[in-house]
Amino acid sequence: MNFMLRFNAIRTGYLLGISLVLAAIIYFFASNWGGLDRTVKIVLAAALIVLFYGLSFVFARIRAVPGQQAFLSNIFLVAGCIAFGVSVALLGQIYNSHADSYGLFLIWSVPALLLSWITRYNPFYVLSYVLIHLGLWLYFYPTMQSASYSELESLSIAGVFALVNLGLFLFTFLRRLSSIPLKYISFIVFHIALLTMTNSFALDEYGLVMNIPCIAVIAIGFYVFIKIRLSKTLLTLNALAASAFAVFKFIELAEAYSSSLFFVFGLIFVALLLTGNVWFFRYLNRLGESSPEDGEITDEQKRDAAKPGVETPDMSTPAAKTAVPEERGSEWISKAVSRMIKVVGVLIGSISLIGLITITANVNHTEYVLLGVSLLLMLLMIVIPESRLDSVIRYTLLTISYITGLAAILWSDQTLLSVLFLFVSIAGWFRSRGKRQLFFAYVFVNLNLATILFQQFQEWERWSWTYEFIIFALFFVNAVLYGISYFVFKAGLREHLRDSSLFFSLLFLFWATFFEDVFPHSYMLINVFYFVVVTGMVFAFIRLKQKSAAITSIVFWFIFIGFKYYDLLWTLLYKSFTLALLGVLALGITWWLDRRTPHSGKAASEADHRSFSFMRLSPLLIAIVIVLQLGMIGYQTARSETLLATGASVKLKLAPVDPRSVLQGDYVVLNYDISTPPPSSMNPLQEEDWNRGKVKVVLTPGDQGVYIANRLYQEGEKLAKHEIVLNGQWDGSRIQYGIENYFIPEGTGRTVEQNARYAYIRVSRNGDALLERLAES
Structure with a gap:
C-alpha cells in the first residue's frame, strides 16, 4: 500500500x-x-x-x-x-x-x-x-x-450536435469503440442538444413539435437500459434527462399559463406522479437478471486483452472490484430512477405550492409568507423521524426550503430573519445524512452567512470593500472550521465538515486571487500564497492518504493555472x-x-x-x-x-477594436471599408438572405493609393491592369476576407487602436490574402 x-x-x-x-x-x-x-x-x-x-x-x-x-x-x-x-x-x-x-x-x-x-x-x-x-x-x-439564424437553422444546428453525439454514443454503447468517458459524455451532450431543440422560448415554431421525439428518445432509453442491456449508470443519466425535460416543460407551461388553477393542477399532477411511481417500481423491482455492467470485463474485452500490446485490466484495484456488482437484481435501478422521479415530483409540487401561495395570499409582503413556508418545511423535515418519511422527499423538500428561504431573506433585507434562518439551516445540516445532503446543507449555510455579512456591511462607502471583506471572512470561517473539525465533531460529521470546509476555503481563497491591490502588492502576494499553499496540499494529502482532499486540491491547482492564464503577476x-x-x-x-x-x-x-x-x-x-x-x-x-x-500589395482603410485569443494572445479585429461596401457596388448581395456565401470583390485604387470595392466579380469577365480580385464571405450584413485579425505583442492593443489607420495586405492571383502590416499612413 x-x-x-x-x-x-x-x-x-x-x-x-x-x-x-x-x-x-x-x-x-x-x-x-x-x-x-x-x-x-x-x-x-x-x-x-x-x-x-x-x-x-x-x-x-x-x-x-x-x-x-x-x-x-x-x-x-x-x-x-x-x-x-x-x-x-x-x-x-x-x-x-x-x-x-x-x-x-x-x-x-x-x-x-x-x-x-x-x-x-x-x-x-x-x-x-x-x-x-x-x-x-x-x-x-x-x-x-454575431451569427444570426432562423428558427429552422438553429434547430438544424442543434440537430447536428445531437446526431454527432448519438452516433458516437451508439459506437461506444455497442462496443465498436471502447471508451467509457466518451460513452457518458456523448450521452449527456446528446440529451442537452435534444432538450435545446424543444425550447419553445427560442424555437416558438418548432419547440412544441420537438417534444415528441424527445419524449420518445427518453422512453426508448428506459426500455433499452432495462430490457435489452441493463446499465445502471446510463439508466440514471436517462432518468436525469427525463427529470430535466419535466422541469423545463413545467417552467414553460408556468410562464405561459401562470394562474391559481394551473398551480392546483400542478399539485394534482405531483400526487398522481408519486402514486404512479410507487406502483411502477413495485413492478420494476421484479425485473430479471442484469447484463454486464459498465466497467465489467466482458468476453470481448478479454479477447482484446489477449492481443499483443493491449492493456490487461487490473482487477486488484478498487474501481475494478466495484465494477462487478454483488447483486445483479434491479433493486439499485429502481432506487435510482425512483429517486429522480420523487425529486422532480417534489420540485414541481413545491413550485406549485409557492406559486399558489404567492398568487392567492392577500398580504403586502409576500416575502414573509415565503420565509414562513420555508421555515415550516425545514422544521418539519428536521423534526419528523427518518422512518416516517422517504429520504429523497425529505432532502428535496429541505433543498427547496433552503432556496426559498434564502430568496425570502434577500428580499426582506432583515438581519434578524437572516440569523434565524441561519440557525435553522445549521440544524438542518446536523440533521442531514449522506455526503451530498450534508454538502448541499453546508452550501446554504455559507450563502446564509454571506447574506448576513452583506446586510451588515452594505452601507460601506465602497462596494468593493464590502465584497472583498465578505470573501475574506468566508475564507477565514471555513479555514477555522476545517481546523476545528479534527477535534470537535464525531466521526461522521467530522469527515463531511472537513471535506466541505476545505472545498469552500479553497474556493474563497481562489476567489480572493482576483482582487485588485487591497494594500501595495497584495494581488501578487495572495496569488503566490494560493499557489504555494495548494501545491503543498496536493502532496501533503497524498502522503496522508486523504484521497478526497487530494483530489480537491489537484482540481483547484489546475483551475488556478487555467484561470490565471493572463492575470497572474507579470x-x-x-x-x-x-x-x-x-x-x-x-x-x-x-x-x-x-x-x-x-x-x-x-x-x-x-x-x-x-x-x-x-x-x-x-x-x-x-x-x-x-x-x-x-x-x-x-x-x-x-x-x-x-x-x-x-502577392500584389494592397492598401486598405480600417477601424480596429481590441479582444484576445485564448491560444494566440492579443490581437486587434479590423473592420475595413471594403467590409461594408456601398450598396450601389454590391446590389446582388442586398436582395435576399440566401445570397450568403462566397463572393469575389473587385478592388480598384482610389485616393492616396487606398483600394476600394468597385463591384462583384462575375465569372469570365476580364479585369483591367489596375484591378485586383479579393475572395470574401458574405454573411448577410458584411463581407469577411479572412484578414480581420492582426496579432500584436501583449499590452500594445491601445497603441494600435489609436495609431493604425491603414492595412497593407498581399493578394495572390487566385484572390487569397494575407495581412502584412498596419500603418498610420
Whole structure:
C-alpha cells in the first residue's frame, strides 16, 4: 500500500511538472514577443513538437525511471499532440489568420483522431472529442461575428450536435469503440442538444413539435437500459434527462399559463406522479437478471486483452472490484430512477405550492409568507423521524426550503430573519445524512452567512470593500472550521465538515486571487500564497492518504493555472519563464523522489505490467502521424511565405477594436471599408438572405493609393491592369476576407487602436490574402 501511494504521488508530480511546462510554452507563444522573427518562431514550434515526441520515444526505450517510463512516454505523446495544436495557433498568429477559428481546431483534431485510433488511449479520445466540438461550434458561431439564424437553422444546428453525439454514443454503447468517458459524455451532450431543440422560448415554431421525439428518445432509453442491456449508470443519466425535460416543460407551461388553477393542477399532477411511481417500481423491482455492467470485463474485452500490446485490466484495484456488482437484481435501478422521479415530483409540487401561495395570499409582503413556508418545511423535515418519511422527499423538500428561504431573506433585507434562518439551516445540516445532503446543507449555510455579512456591511462607502471583506471572512470561517473539525465533531460529521470546509476555503481563497491591490502588492502576494499553499496540499494529502482532499486540491491547482492564464503577476513572457522554471523544478524533485523509491517486488511488477508505451507498440504508425503534423506546418508556412513574397500589395482603410485569443494572445479585429461596401457596388448581395456565401470583390485604387470595392466579380469577365480580385464571405450584413485579425505583442492593443489607420495586405492571383502590416499612413 505504501509503495502504491508513493507511486501515485510520483505520477502526480510528473503530471503537474509537464502541465507547467506546457503552460509555459503556450504563455511564451501567446506573448508574441518581438525579440523573435517569424522564421525562428516556426522553427522553435516545430522543434518543440519533435522534442515531446522524441521524449516519448526515449522513455519508451530507455528505463531511466523504472516503473514510470511507460506512463511518461504516453504523457509526452499527448503533450506532443498538444504542442502541434499550439504550433498551428502560432502559425495563425504569425500570418494573422482567424483567431480561435474552427479551422484551427479541426486541423488539430486530425492527428488527435489518428492517435486515438492507433493507441485507443482515453486522453486522445477526449481531446479529439473536445476539438471536434469546438470546431463545429465555432463554425456555426464564429467569435469574429454575431451569427444570426432562423428558427429552422438553429434547430438544424442543434440537430447536428445531437446526431454527432448519438452516433458516437451508439459506437461506444455497442462496443465498436471502447471508451467509457466518451460513452457518458456523448450521452449527456446528446440529451442537452435534444432538450435545446424543444425550447419553445427560442424555437416558438418548432419547440412544441420537438417534444415528441424527445419524449420518445427518453422512453426508448428506459426500455433499452432495462430490457435489452441493463446499465445502471446510463439508466440514471436517462432518468436525469427525463427529470430535466419535466422541469423545463413545467417552467414553460408556468410562464405561459401562470394562474391559481394551473398551480392546483400542478399539485394534482405531483400526487398522481408519486402514486404512479410507487406502483411502477413495485413492478420494476421484479425485473430479471442484469447484463454486464459498465466497467465489467466482458468476453470481448478479454479477447482484446489477449492481443499483443493491449492493456490487461487490473482487477486488484478498487474501481475494478466495484465494477462487478454483488447483486445483479434491479433493486439499485429502481432506487435510482425512483429517486429522480420523487425529486422532480417534489420540485414541481413545491413550485406549485409557492406559486399558489404567492398568487392567492392577500398580504403586502409576500416575502414573509415565503420565509414562513420555508421555515415550516425545514422544521418539519428536521423534526419528523427518518422512518416516517422517504429520504429523497425529505432532502428535496429541505433543498427547496433552503432556496426559498434564502430568496425570502434577500428580499426582506432583515438581519434578524437572516440569523434565524441561519440557525435553522445549521440544524438542518446536523440533521442531514449522506455526503451530498450534508454538502448541499453546508452550501446554504455559507450563502446564509454571506447574506448576513452583506446586510451588515452594505452601507460601506465602497462596494468593493464590502465584497472583498465578505470573501475574506468566508475564507477565514471555513479555514477555522476545517481546523476545528479534527477535534470537535464525531466521526461522521467530522469527515463531511472537513471535506466541505476545505472545498469552500479553497474556493474563497481562489476567489480572493482576483482582487485588485487591497494594500501595495497584495494581488501578487495572495496569488503566490494560493499557489504555494495548494501545491503543498496536493502532496501533503497524498502522503496522508486523504484521497478526497487530494483530489480537491489537484482540481483547484489546475483551475488556478487555467484561470490565471493572463492575470497572474507579470506579463505573459515573464509568466512563461516562471512557469517553465517551476515545471522543471517539479520534474526534478519528482525524479529525485522517484529514484529513491524502490521499484522491486510484486507491487512494482504489477505496476510495470499494467503500464505499456504506445510509442513502443506502434512506432511506425505514430511516426507517420508525426511526419503528417510537420508536413501540415511546413505546407502552411510555405504557402503563406509564397503569398507574402509574390502577392500584389494592397492598401486598405480600417477601424480596429481590441479582444484576445485564448491560444494566440492579443490581437486587434479590423473592420475595413471594403467590409461594408456601398450598396450601389454590391446590389446582388442586398436582395435576399440566401445570397450568403462566397463572393469575389473587385478592388480598384482610389485616393492616396487606398483600394476600394468597385463591384462583384462575375465569372469570365476580364479585369483591367489596375484591378485586383479579393475572395470574401458574405454573411448577410458584411463581407469577411479572412484578414480581420492582426496579432500584436501583449499590452500594445491601445497603441494600435489609436495609431493604425491603414492595412497593407498581399493578394495572390487566385484572390487569397494575407495581412502584412498596419500603418498610420
